Amino acid sequence: MKLLIAILTAALTFGQLLAEGPRFPEIEQQVDVAPAPPVEPQYQRLNVGQYYVIASDFPMLVLDDGSGIVSVSVRTSPFMLPSRLAPGWRPQPEDPEFTVWPDRHIVALRAVRDGSTRIAVLPAVCVLDSDGSQKPITRSDVQHRLLLVGANDPDPPAPKPPSPPSPDLSGNPFGEGSPPSMMIVYESETVKDLPLGQYATIHGRAFRAFLEQRLPKQYRMYDQHVVFRDTASIWAKAMSRKDRKSLPWLYVGSGPSGLSIPLPESHEKAIEAVSKVVK
């Protein structure tokens, strides 16, 4: 195990510690991970980017298994996060979009990549006996948790439901009654890693000028996670399609015809593709 935070000392009794030990996120779904001893720790599911926050009024040590699934950092109080990044914690009532921890000691574990990792939380206090000697920490003082990041699942895999019928790829992805339209779906977080030809198609002048002439105001370049105010809009309809096998992806539609293909490698080829549908 990897030592990640500094040990702070304080003169306390175990009684105090047990009464006011560290606070953990509430577990929404708890199952017996293993039927027999040794008992598996409680687990919490996280997505990459979310936090597992442990808060305490007393110093604590958090040890992970060194797998790099989570990164551990000590935070200063008061610590605040958007609630959606901190599953298992109750948001503050006056502003539910945020969760605030007023506790004196806060350790935040951020999910970095998919996988499972075990953590141990120890009281980082010095408890003295009547002789003034430090009492050793016992097994019962240590709390364990299992963090499951991403698609990892300790549950046995459920039988797969029958495959739904393949989506209809022919026709106009925006709907037949929609005006001629085009949408590129991409991931803005990794757009910088795209080949120049595709980047220039998404953000560049030549393709945009073509669209402005051919499809004025009827083109979009959207991040795949864009939020739609109007979920019935033609853009939302195309975005909801499940036929994208990669990103960036190109949708073009006009009347009954349409195209749903990976974004061509250059703006010249993208213009060619759009021109096939939008005359």
Place this chain on the structure above:
Amino acid sequence: MISIGRSLVLSEHNRSAWQDPAVNGSAVKRGLVPRNYASHPAGSYEGAVRAVDLRPIPAAEWPDRLRDLRASGALLSQIRAAGKDGRMIPSTDQNGRGYCWYHSGVSCCLLVRARDGQPFSDLSAYAGACKIKGFRDEGGWGAQGVDFMRKYGTPTSQFWPQRSTSRAHDNESTWADALKYRVDEGWIDLDSSQYNRNLAWSQVVTCLLSGHPVVCDYNWWGHSVCGMDLVDGQRAFADSRLANGKRPTAKEFEAVWDMSDHVTGGYGIRIWNSWGDSWSENGEGVLPPSRSVPDGSVAIRTMVSAD
């Protein structure tokens, strides 16, 4: 005094043009107040963790990427130039109030919407600034404004006329309209406790080279502006002119642009100010390397689709 094209390069030599100039005969205001870390500690802002996930583009790639973006017309200033039905998006105008910190975010929103192909909407920055400050003329910092934009959005001038401070516009229909122009995701709060200034700069550069405008707060200027493009020194030198129209010598240029600046690598930033189109060149100026590293920065990545 040196300019790039017709854009001012902000330096000591032309302080009167950017410190407290009169634009269109009126004194302009700035309004940056350094971030209050006690009330807004590191990690307060939405998307704080995204800064960690943002892998910086290696500095060795900056020149080529910048050249490619410029050649393909994919710089944010180039997107702005044709972002309103093929014409230039007009600059915002804070009109003498200390609301730069909200206007800088709105300028970023305008750029993101144009980048995404969303039609131009005349967003009214006074709405959010008035709400945050209780209609008082007070300064703030960029992330404060963007945080509001993420929660409530910014209404159009149809619901809250530009530069209006009337409370009559503060009604339900205004804020229903504002939700259509909400910031959705950004790289916000660079978690400064874990990063040194160099890395923060490389993240700012990475955002600019990825088409994500950056709200840049500058304590030396007491001002918050929208960061649009990275500007490399070699190119800047080639495009620069003295006030008399002549090209500067290398020595004259170096006096305002430190090509060997170790923090920025000799790069500057093209900024979009909020003093209207009359200031500098269409409201845009260039910060030389020594003035480019922001003291606070927030990048806006995506906005809600309004339709």
